[in-house]
Amino acid sequence: MERSVANEVVKHVKEKKPWTVGRVLTNEYFLYVVSFFTFLIVWHYIAAAGLLGLATPEATLKEMVRLMSVRLAGKNLFGHAWASSRRIIIGFAIGAAAGLPLGLLMGLNKYINSIVKPVFDLFKPMPPIAWISISILWFGIGEPSKIFIIVIGSFVPCVLNAYSGIRIIDPELYDVIRVLGGNRRQEIFYVSFPAALPALFAGVQISMSVAWTCVLAAELVSSRSGLGWIIIRGMKLTKPELVLGGMAAIAVVAWLFSVAASGLEKVLCPWKRGIKEL
Amino acid sequence: MNPKIECRNISKVFIQKGKQRVHVLEDISLEVMHNEFLVILGPGQSGKTTLLRIIAGLETPTSGQVLVDGKEVTGPGQDRGLVFQSYMLFFWRTVMGNVEIGLKLRGVDKKKRREIAQHYINLVGLQGFEKHYPHQLSGGMKQRVGIARAYANNPEIMLLDEPFGQLDAQTRMFMEKETERIWQTEKKTVIFVTNNIDEAIYLGDRIVTLKDKLPGRMDAIYDVPLPRPREHTDLEFVKLRQEITDRSELVL
Amino acid sequence: MAYEEVKVKEPIRFKLLSIMSLLAFFGIWEFIVDAGIVPRTMLAAPSQVVVLFIKKLTQANPDGATLGAHAWMSAKEAVTAYVLAIIVGVPLGLFMGWFKVVRGIFRPIFEMIRPIPPIAWIPLCIFWFGIGIWGKVYIIWIAGIVPFTINSWVGVNMTDPALIQMARTYGATDWQIFTKLCVPSALPMIFGALQISLAYCWTNLVGAELLAADKGLGFLIEMGRRLAMPEMVVLGMVCVGIGGALIGVVVDKLEKRLLAGIRR
Numbered sequence: 001m002e003r004s005v006a007n008e009v010v011k012h013v014k015e016k017k018p019w020t021v022g023r024v025l026t027n028e029y030f031l032y033v034v035s036f037f038t039f040l041i042v043w044h045y046i047a048a049a050g051l052l053g054l055a056t057p058e059a060t061l062k063e064m065v066r067l068m069s070v071r072l073a074g075k076n077l078f079g080h081a082w083a084s085s086r087r088i089i090i091g092f093a094i095g096a097a098a099g100l101p102l103g104l105l106m107g108l109n110k111y112i113n114s115i116v117k118p119v120f121d122l123f124k125p126m127p128p129i130a131w132i133s134i135s136i137l138w139f140g141i142g143e144p145s146k147i148f149i150i151v152i153g154s155f156v157p158c159v160l161n162a163y164s165g166i167r168i169i170d171p172e173l174y175d176v177i178r179v180l181g182g183n184r185r186q187e188i189f190y191v192s193f194p195a196a197l198p199a200l201f202a203g204v205q206i207s208m209s210v211a212w213t214c215v216l217a218a219e220l221v222s223s224r225s226g227l228g229w230i231i232i233r234g235m236k237l238t239k240p241e242l243v244l245g246g247m248a249a250i251a252v253v254a255w256l257f258s259v260a261a262s263g264l265e266k267v268l269c270p271w272k273r274g275i276k277e278l
Numbered sequence: 279m280n281p282k283i284e285c286r287n288i289s290k291v292f293i294q295k296g297k298q299r300v301h302v303l304e305d306i307s308l309e310v311m312h313n314e315f316l317v318i319l320g321p322g323q324s325g326k327t328t329l330l331r332i333i334a335g336l337e338t339p340t341s342g343q344v345l346v347d348g349k350e351v352t353g354p355g356q357d358r359g360l361v362f363q364s365y366m367l368f369f370w371r372t373v374m375g376n377v378e379i380g381l382k383l384r385g386v387d388k389k390k391r392r393e394i395a396q397h398y399i400n401l402v403g404l405q406g407f408e409k410h411y412p413h414q415l416s417g418g419m420k421q422r423v424g425i426a427r428a429y430a431n432n433p434e435i436m437l438l439d440e441p442f443g444q445l446d447a448q449t450r451m452f453m454e455k456e457t458e459r460i461w462q463t464e465k466k467t468v469i470f471v472t473n474n475i476d477e478a479i480y481l482g483d484r485i486v487t488l489k490d491k492l493p494g495r496m497d498a499i500y501d502v503p504l505p506r507p508r509e510h511t512d513l514e515f516v517k518l519r520q521e522i523t524d525r526s527e528l529v530l
Numbered sequence: 531m532a533y534e535e536v537k538v539k540e541p542i543r544f545k546l547l548s549i550m551s552l553l554a555f556f557g558i559w560e561f562i563v564d565a566g567i568v569p570r571t572m573l574a575a576p577s578q579v580v581v582l583f584i585k586k587l588t589q590a591n592p593d594g595a596t597l598g599a600h601a602w603m604s605a606k607e608a609v610t611a612y613v614l615a616i617i618v619g620v621p622l623g624l625f626m627g628w629f630k631v632v633r634g635i636f637r638p639i640f641e642m643i644r645p646i647p648p649i650a651w652i653p654l655c656i657f658w659f660g661i662g663i664w665g666k667v668y669i670i671w672i673a674g675i676v677p678f679t680i681n682s683w684v685g686v687n688m689t690d691p692a693l694i695q696m697a698r699t700y701g702a703t704d705w706q707i708f709t710k711l712c713v714p715s716a717l718p719m720i721f722g723a724l725q726i727s728l729a730y731c732w733t734n735l736v737g738a739e740l741l742a743a744d745k746g747l748g749f750l751i752e753m754g755r756r757l758a759m760p761e762m763v764v765l766g767m768v769c770v771g772i773g774g775a776l777i778g779v780v781v782d783k784l785e786k787r788l789l790a791g792i793r794r
């Protein structure tokens with residue numbers, strides 16, 4: 001490995017150690033595999049013994065495969081996953097489209113900030129899930145009420161992060177534009193927006209996970225489709241494999257969403273690519 | 279000949295945290311000639327950065343005025359370029375993106391912009407690093423980008439604020455040579471701020487020393503009549519160094 | 531003298547704008563309900579909420595418990611789960627950060643469980659614990675543990691490698707380096723998780739109570755909907771908001787105190 005630090009080149013040479021039994025046993029990746037299979041085996045025996053009301057991992061997987069072709073309430077597993085995803089995408093798009101500009105404006109303009117901030121602070125500590133009931137009162141139990149929750153859930157982190165993204169910018173960065181002969185508008189376009197972008201993405205990522213919690217809660221309360229509905233369905237039919245299959249599907253789809261979000265961040269914030277992150 | 283820059287009795291008082299009055303500069307008056315390399319030498323907290331920012335037009339003096347070409351400075355302008363103490367590169371832009379930003383602000387078209395920026399990237403010796411991002415560069419390279427960025431805007435006056443303060447001694451010496459070389463290719467009026475005596479004598483046509491802190495005051499002005507390139511071991515060099523040290527009790 | 535105290539007039543117009551904005555907010559809210567622009571079945575006016583608030587301080591009906599009892603239930607669940615999340619999450623994260631073997635064993639399980647929103651455990655929880663306190667504690671615990679584990683882990687990884695190297699050359703054992711170097715240097719990150727985790731706990735608490743409870747603020751909100759009493763829904767939401775803000779302030783103070791403690 002080679003690394004250049006202040007005109008000096010630093011070379012790292014990794015020592016080659018022989019593979020002993022002890023080293024294999026304590027190798028991280030080896031342990032990952034062992035841990036994974038142990039988890040499955042323990043789960044299997046607990047379920048097979050009829051404890052905790054679980055289904056075995058095989059039964060869960062089989063149920064998931066079955067759901068891919070068999071329709072439940074008119075939709076197969078992908079259909080339900082899409083139903084949940086669609087709610088998130090629409091709700092999130094509205095929430096971000098309203099929240100990010102508002103947060104940016106609050107960060108950039110003192111007047112707007114002192115008008116909006118106090119009202120916003122009233123709503124900030126209220127978890128979006130608390131809006132479910134009133135949303136049903138307002139919109140009934142159809143799609144709009146679920147999307148509304150997600151709008152609320154993604155709106156708040158978007159505003160907060162956009163606002164703090166602007167606020168944490170080093171004011172000297174604006175001076176760079178000023179000494180180069182730029183005006184206020186150029187300060188905003190060439191410094192405020194790009195410098196706040198990473199914070200915006202942090203907001204987007206938080207919104208995503210909040211959105212998943214919201215959509216599930218909404219679907220658990222009342223719905224006829226979606227992954228949350230599958231779980232509730234499994235509970236009502238006392239089919240644990242359906243519950244667990246639903247949970248696994250949620251995990252996969254939610255994970256895909258976060259991968260997509262960080263992928264988008266890599267595309268839009270290319271300067272972050274080289275920075276090592278955990 | 280009229281001086282290029284003239285500072286008349288500049289004083290500056292800051293108000294910190296909305297209630298503390300901090301007197302940073304007291305009665306600074308100096309003149310800088312066309313194409314002169316003036317060094318301002320002073321200890322930390324003596325208001326060097328503040329003075330430079332006032333000349334750049336980023337701060338307004340509490341009293342006194344700055345004249346450039348006989349006209350009073352009222353704000354930042356394209357005729358003065360500033361190189362920041364802590365680099366202040368745009369971390370979201372590549373080296374090329376950073377260097378061309380001034381031209382972009384003025385709406386120079388892309389081809390011309392690239393051409394000029396490339397010229398200055400080459401001048402500071404960063405060819406091949408155009409597509410790198412600031413976090414991929416070492417300290418010395420970052421400051422070269424800062425210098426190229428200021429030069430690319432083609433100011434008549436360059437203001438450099440302890441540009442090599444954060445570098446190790448070796449890189450620092452190297453960068454001083456580079457600065458001299460660049461200054462000799464692209465003649466400009468330069469004000470260079472430092473807290474390092476050797477750096478001051480190596481680079482300056484004239485040295486203005488500041489003393490005290492809060493507020494910082496003018497101490498003395500030295501002419502450096504040595505031929506370039508200068509040698510740190512040169513007898514005249516050492517003598518001048520001794521003279522400044524004796525007077526200001528500045529510890530290296 | 532370098533520093534000299536002066537009085538500068540704070541721009542009062544921003545404060546004024548803020549106060550006016552809040553007054554306008556409540557004024558408009560009251561007006562649109564009173565004037566019947568929004569039907570009373572959908573939204574309650576602030577005044578109605580206040581009236582119900584006073585009533586619910588002493589009356590248990592129609593939802594079965596007084597406001598105090600609901601709030602106490604929620605607080606009990608939240609605090610229990612939060613403390614359990616600290617007790618389990620912090621050591622887990624610290625060990626995962628430093629000991630490869632621990633990381634090897636727990637990371638796959640952690641990564642498998644992490645993407646599942648805690649709310650999704652509700653059916654299993656109802657099955658395991660019924661709708662009593664422990665099912666909800668479990669869900670909130672799952673929610674709260676993730677930030678503590680991740681931050682402790684990251685905190686350990688952020689220990690200055692030069693310091694570790696130095697300790698090694700002085701012959702410190704792995705365990706000594708862990709306790710004397712890594713744990714202290716991870717503390718700021720761990721304190722940073724206090725707030726994040728709390729907000730996450732509170733969100734999931736409401737979710738859990740909405741779905742599986744017979745007491746608690748989330749339950750109050752849901753009962754308001756079932757009984758078609760928007761004032762009860764709003765009251766519940768307000769209480770949840772105030773509760774969240776209150777605990778937030780306490781934890782913020784605690785975090786500052788703790789951080790000041792390690793700086794010294």
Ligand SMILES: Nc1ncnc2c1ncn2[C@@H]1O[C@H](COP(=O)(O)OP(=O)(O)O)[C@@H](O)[C@H]1O
Nearest residue numbers: 292293294302321322323324325326327328329
């Ligand atoms: N914008 C500002 N507001 C308040 N105080 C300032 C500001 N800029 C600088 N100061 C104060 O001015 C003093 C001198 O700063 P500076 O000009 O940076 O000195 P130097 O560059 O010589 O170290 C410092 O004590 C600093 O606190």
Ligand SMILES: [Mg+2]
Nearest residue numbers: 326327363440
């Ligand atoms: Mg300075």
